[in-house]
Amino acid sequence: MTIFKRVSVLISMILLQATLILAQQPSQQGEFLPIDQLPPEDQLPAAPLLIAAYSFVLVVLFLYIVSLARRLTSVQREMDRLDANIKQGGRA
Amino acid sequence: MPKWFLPLALVCGLMFAASPLVIASADYESTMGLVQKIFYYHMPSAWMFLISAIVCGVSSVRFLVTGDHRHDRTALAAAELTVLFGLITLVTGPLWARRAWGTFWVWDARTTSSLVSWMISWAYLILRRYGGPGSENLAAGLAIFGTANVAFIYVSVNYWRTIHPATTVVPKLPFSMGFPLWFCVAAFTLLFVLLLKLRVRVEEQQARVDELYLSLDDFGR
Numbered sequence: 001m002t003i004f005k006r007v008s009v010l011i012s013m014i015l016l017q018a019t020l021i022l023a024q025q026p027s028q029q030g031e032f033l034p035i036d037q038l039p040p041e042d043q044l045p046a047a048p049l050l051i052a053a054y055s056f057v058l059v060v061l062f063l064y065i066v067s068l069a070r071r072l073t074s075v076q077r078e079m080d081r082l083d084a085n086i087k088q089g090g091r092a
Numbered sequence: 093m094p095k096w097f098l099p100l101a102l103v104c105g106l107m108f109a110a111s112p113l114v115i116a117s118a119d120y121e122s123t124m125g126l127v128q129k130i131f132y133y134h135m136p137s138a139w140m141f142l143i144s145a146i147v148c149g150v151s152s153v154r155f156l157v158t159g160d161h162r163h164d165r166t167a168l169a170a171a172e173l174t175v176l177f178g179l180i181t182l183v184t185g186p187l188w189a190r191r192a193w194g195t196f197w198v199w200d201a202r203t204t205s206s207l208v209s210w211m212i213s214w215a216y217l218i219l220r221r222y223g224g225p226g227s228e229n230l231a232a233g234l235a236i237f238g239t240a241n242v243a244f245i246y247v248s249v250n251y252w253r254t255i256h257p258a259t260t261v262v263p264k265l266p267f268s269m270g271f272p273l274w275f276c277v278a279a280f281t282l283l284f285v286l287l288l289k290l291r292v293r294v295e296e297q298q299a300r301v302d303e304l305y306l307s308l309d310d311f312g313r
Contacts, residue, residue, distance in 0.1 A: 028249070029257045031264040032128065034119030046127035046191050053130045053187040054112070057137065057180050061283070064176055068290050075297040082304040089308070 093293065101286055107279035111272075118272040127191035132272050134184040135262070136280035138206075141177035142242045143284065144170045145209060148216070149239025152232035161299070164228050167235055169291035171216045173284065174238070178210035193255055201248035202256045209245060212238040 111132070121128035148170035155163035185203070186196040197203065212234060219231045249258050265273060 028253075028255055029123075030260050032131075032257070032261055032269060033122040034266055034268055046125060049127055049187045049191050050129055053184040054133060056183050056187075057133050058108075060176070060180060064287070068287070068294065071294050072290065072297065075294060075301060079297060079301050079304065082301060082308065086304065086307055 093289075097286065097289060100282060104279060104282040104286055107275070107282065111276055111279055114272045114275050117268075119266070119268040121269075124192045127188055130184050130188040132276045133280075134181060134188060135273065136277045137177045137180040137184065139277065140280050140284045141174060141181045141206075141209075142245060144173040144177055144288075145213065145238050145242050147288070148174055148213070148235045149242075152235035152239075156229065156232050164232070165292055165295035165299070166288075167232065168217075168220060168295060169288050171213050171220075171231075171235065172291055173287055174213035175210065175217060176287075177284070178206070178213060182207065182210060198255065200254035200256060201252035202245065202254055205241060205245045205248055209238055209241045212241065 115129055115132045118129065118132065120126060148167045151163045151167035151170060154160070155167060185206075189198070190196050216231050216234050216238065219227050219234065223230065246259065248254070249256050262270075262273070
């Protein structure tokens with residue numbers, strides 16, 4: 001068998017494998033079904049992802065609220081300072 | 093701030109504090125198990141992501157029609173919240189997908205259109221920040237485009253081939269999973285209202301500061 005033929009067979013096998021893998025894609029879910037007990041093998045791999053997701057949400061929300069509070073305080077301070085300047089200017 | 097703000101903030105804080113207990117009491121899903129519980133924060137934040145994009149678009153239309161800058165301030169506040177809730181959605185989704193689908197990301201219609209919508213909100217904010225005078229009109233047009241994308245995001249899972257759960261999941265939820273979901277939706281909706289009010293307040297105060305600077309200029313003359 002020539003090198004060209006060997007490469008052609010190899011490429012054909014790879015393409016066939018790829019088609020099979022794509023065909024085995026999981027189907028779309030139409031509903032969620034609850035179960036009573038969580039299988040033990042499911043507990044460890046999922047936990048870090050779950051903790052990461054909830055931690056991320058709470059940290060991002062907290063940081064945004066802090067940022068909003070700082071912006072509000074800063075603009076309020078600037079407004080008070082300008083108010084005082086205008087009053088002083090009015091008196092002069 | 094209005095009288096309702098503080099009591100509502102307290103209720104919202106209590107709801108978020110109680111949410112881990114409520115979510116823990118929910119049943120495990122049969123195929124995804126523990127990781128499916130990301131759903132209880134992922135879906136409400138995704139809804140707030142879409143709602144804030146709608147608020148931004150509607151306020152932009154009202155601003156373009158009336159020229160009233162109060163609507164423009166609401167649109168700007170909503171655009172920032174679109175970025176915030178979009179970020180939460182686009183991070184929690186892939187963390188869930190890693191376990192459920194075996195990959196962090198798939199370029200299907202739902203995830204791609206959500207990413208596009210999030211980038212439109214970023215574009216809106218960048219335009220407002222660096223666009224100079226008159227950029228609010230151009231940004232308003234961009235916001236309308238972002239709102240049009242919301243409908244596409246919502247229905248995309250029903251029309252295109254995807255492994256993302258369809259919109260039929262929520263109405264079919266049993267009580268043990270539905271109650272925690274609606275509890276979290278209520279908490280996120282309250283949070284959205286409070287953050288929007290607070291962000292609009294920052295813009296209102298900033299507008300007042302600008303007016304005061306103009307008054308000082310008048311004194312100078």
